[in-house]
Amino acid sequence: MPYFFAGRLESGNVCEYFVMMRYFHSLGIRDHDRVLYDMGVKEKEHEVYFLEVIKDEPWLPWFERIFSWGVERSVNDVGLNDPYPVDNGGDYCPGYKVEESRSVSDR
Secondary structure (H helix, E strand, O other), rough: HHHHHHHHOOOOOOOOHHHHHHHHHOOOOOOOOOHHHHHHHHHHHHHHHHHHHOEEEEEHHHHHHHHHHOOOOOOOOOOOOOOOOHHHHOOOOOOHHHHHHHHHOOO
């Protein structure tokens, strides 16, 4: 189970970097795109690693239904096989933390 929860955590961590990239872009800052992109991809690699370890566990489908992460579900939309270019990294995770960002901008 620790691998499951680590993988679930990493799946969300992926989006944190791409959302930060969008926030920076909204301020006209693009100097950190490469490092944010690379960190987001590294988190995806971690997610894939943990999923690989547990993918054949009999309890995984049950956990996937409860926690919305597993073989069929991910918190992010990052694909390692056909990644977006760095300049488009901010296009990943379009709905991630939308509600939280709205509440911040409404203040």
